[in-house]
Amino acid sequence: MPGHRRTRDNGGGGMILGPVSYLDCIVFCIFLAPQLIWNVGLLPTIKCILEALPFVLFKIPIQFIYERWLSSSDKSPFVRKASPFEDFVIRCVRYAFANIPPKIGRVFFSKRVALPFLKFRMLRHGYLRSPMHWREHVTANFRGIWVIKDPLATPDFVLYYAHGGGFSLGSAYFYLEFLLSWASVLSSSGFKNPAIFALDYTLVPDASYPTQIQEAIEGYRYVLKVARDPAIVCVSGDSAGATLILSLLLHLSCKDASAKRYGVGLPMPGLAVLISPWTTLVSSRHTNTTSDYLNAEQLSTYGKQFAGNKIKWSDPLVSPGCCHDAAWWRRASPSNGIFITYGEEEVFSPEIHDLIARLNEAGLRVGSEVEPGGIHAWPVASLFLSTAREKRLKGVNGLTMEIRKRLSTSDAAKPR
Ligand SMILES: *[C@@H]1O[C@H](CO)[C@@H](O)[C@H](O)[C@H]1NC(C)=O
Numbered sequence: 285m286p287g288h289r290r291t292r293d294n295g296g297g298g299m300i301l302g303p304v305s306y307l308d309c310i311v312f313c314i315f316l317a318p319q320l321i322w323n324v325g326l327l328p329t330i331k332c333i334l335e336a337l338p339f340v341l342f343k344i345p346i347q348f349i350y351e352r353w354l355s356s357s358d359k360s361p362f363v364r365k366a367s368p369f370e371d372f373v374i375r376c377v378r379y380a381f382a383n384i385p386p387k388i389g390r391v392f393f394s395k396r397v398a399l400p401f402l403k404f405r406m407l408r409h410g411y412l413r414s415p416m417h418w419r420e421h422v423t424a425n426f427r428g429i430w431v432i433k434d435p436l437a438t439p440d441f442v443l444y445y446a447h448g449g450g451f452s453l454g455s456a457y458f459y460l461e462f463l464l465s466w467a468s469v470l471s472s473s474g475f476k477n478p479a480i481f482a483l484d485y486t487l488v489p490d491a492s493y494p495t496q497i498q499e500a501i502e503g504y505r506y507v508l509k510v511a512r513d514p515a516i517v518c519v520s521g522d523s524a525g526a527t528l529i530l531s532l533l534l535h536l537s538c539k540d541a542s543a544k545r546y547g548v549g550l551p552m553p554g555l556a557v558l559i560s561p562w563t564t565l566v567s568s569r570h571t572n573t574t575s576d577y578l579n580a581e582q583l584s585t586y587g588k589q590f591a592g593n594k595i596k597w598s599d600p601l602v603s604p605g606c607c608h609d610a611a612w613w614r615r616a617s618p619s620n621g622i623f624i625t626y627g628e629e630e631v632f633s634p635e636i637h638d639l640i641a642r643l644n645e646a647g648l649r650v651g652s653e654v655e656p657g658g659i660h661a662w663p664v665a666s667l668f669l670s671t672a673r674e675k676r677l678k679g680v681n682g683l684t685m686e687i688r689k690r691l692s693t694s695d696a697a698k699p700r
Contacts, residue, residue: 299406299415299468300469300677301405301409301411303676311401336380344375348371360574361628362575367670370669374659374665377577386488393453399457402461405461416431416432416468417431418464421506431481441518442480442516444553445521447525450523451487451524466480470684488590492594493595497601497602500529504519520556523562524590529558532547533556536548543601544595545601557623562583563603564635577659600612605639617648623650623683625652625653625655628658637654640652663678
């Protein structure tokens with residue numbers, strides 16, 4: 285079995301684990317329970333579980349059965365194409381996003397749950413250690429995880445990644461399996477020594493803006509130093525992480541000396557590829573859809589909490605979609621432009637669509653791919669929820685092809 289799995293990997297010395305199994309789900313809960321009790325307390329944990337039980341045991345299954353098998357007309361575009369497992373998990377995530385307080389939710393995605401879970405999944409697939417080297421990088425100003433194929437050689441491509449989670453949830457560790465898979469795909473695509481730096485920024489409410497952008501800038505400075513050439517750096521992120529990345533680009537290129545901007549004078553990266561960016565923190569164009577698991581009210585609460593009280597939540601430096609200045613966007617553009625992938629059915633879809641049109645008009649080299657019937661951050665979620673390998677890697681493969689295409693026209697992808 286382990287040998288069998290290994291041979292399914294690419295020739296690039298990477299690691300792409302198989303789909304999440306029911307055993308994985310049980311093991312995840314075993315790692316989660318003590319952390320919930322430890323971080324949240326026994327009584328609040330029990331309260332949260334008791335409140336969720338009627339939904340998980342009755343309401344969600346009944347809706348699930350009704351929508352999937354009994355009604356022929358009420359199916360949402362996502363449900364029409366989702367497998368039962370994908371559908372069921374997304375219903376639970378939708379419930380959790382609307383009802384579980386972030387201080388409980390963040391434990392689900394924390395290092396202490398995500399790291400043992402990844403190690404369990406690796407062992408189950410016969411890996412004692414990852415063929416892609418990775419280590420934590422912690423300084424006084426920022427922290428993150430550094431992933432590289434060969435730690436002794438210089439990288440020929442660096443992806444700088446900021447994770448999603450509404451600024452209140454998520455960790456670089458929760459994304460590590462996704463990023464190790466992406467690094468493997470990058471390696472098979474022809475990069476000799478691809479690297480990824482995953483920023484672990486401080487979550488709300490431990491801090492709000494500008495802490496996260498300051499950390500993002502310091503992380504970027506570090507990535508530039510390791511990469512040696514800004515043209516081989518591709519900035520990336522999903523959801524709130526993509527907000528941070530767009531915000532970073534606007535900060536680097538902000539000309540208004542009276543604004544509290546960070547990182548001015550640093551070189552622009554070679555490229556940006558974004559997954560379901562939360563372009564505008566608070567927008568009347570965010571409305572619930574039947575497919576997506578995000579909801580508009582919760583998002584605007586998260587958005588306002590992130591902006592905090594040091595900046596208006598409509599300031600482009602914190603909410604990039606509010607930037608309507610074409611010249612500023614042209615200065616903010618990486619040398620090989622911006623590529624955005626998102627789902628047609630997601631709450632953010634109208635705002636993302638708008639931003640892409642605006643960047644196009646401003647003359648940027650912007651490309652996009654919209655997934656019909658798609659929901660928020662599906663390239664990340666499907667790696668965990670889908671079964672077939674092509675489906676699980678579809679998002680990452682598409683982004684990698686775009687990276688290859690755009691960087692091969694510059695000096696970056698030439699052998700060094
Ligand atoms: C959007 O969805 C959330 C959670 O399901 C719900 O609380 C809210 O009332 C919905 N908003 C609208 C405008 O329907």
